[in-house]
Amino acid sequence: MAANQEEVKLLGSVNSPFVCRVQIALKLKGIEYKFVEENLAIKSDELLKYNPVYKKVPVLVHNDKPISESLVILEYIDETWKQNPILPSDPYQRTLARFWSKFIDDKIVAASVKVIHTVNDVKERAKNVEESIEALRILENELKDKFFGGEEIGFVDIAAVFIAFWIPLIQDITGLQFFTAEKFPKLHKWSQEFLNHPIVKENIPPRDTLFAYFKAHYDSLIASK
Amino acid sequence: MAANQEEVKLLGSVNSPFVCRVQIALKLKGIEYKFVEENLAIKSDELLKYNPVYKKVPVLVHNDKPISESLVILEYIDETWKQNPILPSDPYQRTLARFWSKFIDDKIVAASVKVIHTVNDVKERAKNVEESIEALRILENELKDKFFGGEEIGFVDIAAVFIAFWIPLIQDITGLQFFTAEKFPKLHKWSQEFLNHPIVKENIPPRDTLFAYFKAHYDSLIASK
Structure with a gap:
């Protein structure tokens, strides 16, 4: 999939500090994404599909590939989009x-x-x-x-x-x-x-x-x- | 410090699965290191100096720079010594x-x-x-x-x-x-x-x-x- 056809989606909840981490990182990188607010009392089919292990937000979905756990997501973001690095190079x-x-x-x-x-x-x-x-x-x-x-x-x-x-x-x-x-x-x-x-x-x-x-x-x- | 003067030391305990992880990774990379067995009932001055936050093993000390937490240590090992990578490249x-x-x-x-x-x-x-x-x-x-x-x-x-x-x-x-x-x-x-x-x-x-x-x-x- 070409870079300009990338699909970046974030399953999240406005209350969550872990979701907020991912939002800040994506914005620092200048990545456009679709935010999907999850109601955690009623887990959506999409959440259960993309994070069957923890059934929690955030889940970053990049070209249909899901990633869970906020610190793991931050590493992925930094490795995938190299501009404005968030991890030091050393x-x-x-x-x-x-x-x-x-x-x-x-x-x-x-x-x-x-x-x-x-x-x-x-x-x-x-x-x-x-x-x-x-x-x-x-x-x-x-x-x-x-x-x-x-x-x-x-x-x-x-x-x-x-x-x-x-x-x-x-x-x-x-x-x-x-x-x-x-x-x-x-x-x-x-x-x-x-x-x-x-x-x-x-x-x-x-x-x-x-x-x-x-x-x-x-x-x-x-x-x- | 030149590569051939590197000092690699592992503060560990033979009972610990977390220490064992680091030992396996170092050996996979072919890195020689000095193993220091810690008695966790009596924390050594060296352990308290190098891991003041958790006071636990393993601690990898590379050229006097200490690293704690086994999965964090594995990442460091893989980034520092590139041979036999343990993380995938993708x-x-x-x-x-x-x-x-x-x-x-x-x-x-x-x-x-x-x-x-x-x-x-x-x-x-x-x-x-x-x-x-x-x-x-x-x-x-x-x-x-x-x-x-x-x-x-x-x-x-x-x-x-x-x-x-x-x-x-x-x-x-x-x-x-x-x-x-x-x-x-x-x-x-x-x-x-x-x-x-x-x-x-x-x-x-x-x-x-x-x-x-x-x-x-x-x-x-x-x-x-």
Whole structure:
């Protein structure tokens, strides 16, 4: 299939930080794509066909070839469209980018999301907040430049969209302030710069809609106590 | 530093499937390295220096630059030493290799290891066995050739050393037979071919020693009931 006939489709959900990663990467590369909003309560036939293993978004479908798992998708995007690379060219720097992106998923996303779901368990919640803070502190010490990618945003910055946009949402919904400018001056400054980047700005979901969505979810968890 | 002065060191533990992955990859590439056995009960200063985030093995140290997380290390090895590639050259095939290796860690390793640790919880253990079987079944359906890498072993085969060598150990220790030739004919045949591969054979730890180690661990879990 010729380049100008490429079909790029993204099965996604506006609420998902993992989908947002893929949207930012595609836009950084200047790739046009069709966005298909999935209703995750009723999995579509297309989602079940393209991601039978996890049945989750995001799924990038490139010329009918499906790819799942957001960090795996980012690698594919960077290898397929070479313009505006998001991974460094040096093998060791590439390795560090992979390591820290995995760290964000394994340590920061995992613990912070649990802060919402442990609303009815004070002790467990305190543990998740503590784990989130500890992981954010480790990442704070890794930030040496304007962005993790240096002067331009790269792989780790894109993975960290969860920290810049979703963690403040979690804080506002739960009333717990664990990611603040006082505690994390460098990471907080980074998050402002990152959210103000033109490509990021236009690919971040509408805050009010997400707040309403997650607040409703949170309130239903409290009610189910 | 010139190529012939390269220093390659692996901090490891003979019990670890994640360390074994790195050993197989280095040997496939023909890279000489120094193996440093870590006692994980007493973390060495070197381990704390080179992997302050997770304090775990494996850590590959290449010319004093440390790399952690076994799948991240495999990517580094493949990018640094180009001979005998373990990832396919086609971007989509590379993506699939990354996807399935992550699947092995997230679904098969996670559930199978829990089978040991839930010895005192019949219900939870049955759930872990069931999850292991379900994940193995998905992988069984993905195996099309002699190896996941085709005619030669590649990234997914190396990641799957856990299935070939450690799952049978878990079975013998727990007396639970969930990965059998009857249930998984293709995957079982693959495991025999894989373990007989000359490079794999010489890098697999001694079975008797590992059996004794894990059995002692298992018995102490039962005793702590």
